């Protein structure tokens with residue numbers, strides 16, 4: 001199970017999170033997020049990471065130029081598009097590996113297939129499809145869970161990109177979420193925090209151990 005913890009804002013806390021055995025950490029560049037990190041701190045975090053932990057840049061409706069400048073200056077090779085970016089937009093991002101976040105609720109689950117298909121048509125091979133909860137007026141990091149059973153029933157694991165489950169995952173629900181959805185990976189932001197942008201190492205450790213219990 002691939003595990004990502006998203007929204008690190010300091011080197012010290014990022015290293016504490018790395019010590020728990022995560023595979024990736026997220027650096028959030030969305031200006032309106034409570035977990036936004038500035039470029040210089042992001043660069044220092046990336047520089048300090050052990051080789052087995054991948055930094056992932058989270059963007060929400062940035063321009064191609066902004067994404068290319070920030071990733072190049074911070075040393076980031078994989079990004080998470082968490083806004084309204086289209087497949088055609090993603091196709092302009094060159095060599096960056098792309099995780100597409102899709103916000104899902106009971107009413108829009110049927111759009112999943114066409115959304116994923118649009119990336120294939122545009123020639124973008126997604127590194128992952130991150131399913132988050134759809135909460136009106138918010139792009140993510142809400143702590144709300146996505147409809148797990150519907151996702152489990154709709155996601156075409158054989159033909160679609162690796163499924164990364166997100167949205168409201170925490171130490172209490174991670175095992176149940178994995179049992180039901182059987183994702184390739186999981187991601188959490190607010191569920192393991194002592195304050196926005198500050199991860200609690202004890203909770204992260206418990207989250208990782210719950211997520212990796214039955215595999216690896």
Ligand SMILES: O=C(O)c1ccccc1N[C@@H]1O[C@H](COP(=O)(O)O)[C@@H](O)[C@H]1O
Pocket residue numbers: 006007026028030033034035058060082130132139140141142143144166167168169187188189190191
């Ligand atoms: O964390 C944020 O503040 C955020 C803001 C805007 C878009 C995405 C954001 N975070 C991502 O949201 C999901 C779910 O977060 P949570 O676990 O429910 O708090 C996660 O993938 C983060 O990467």
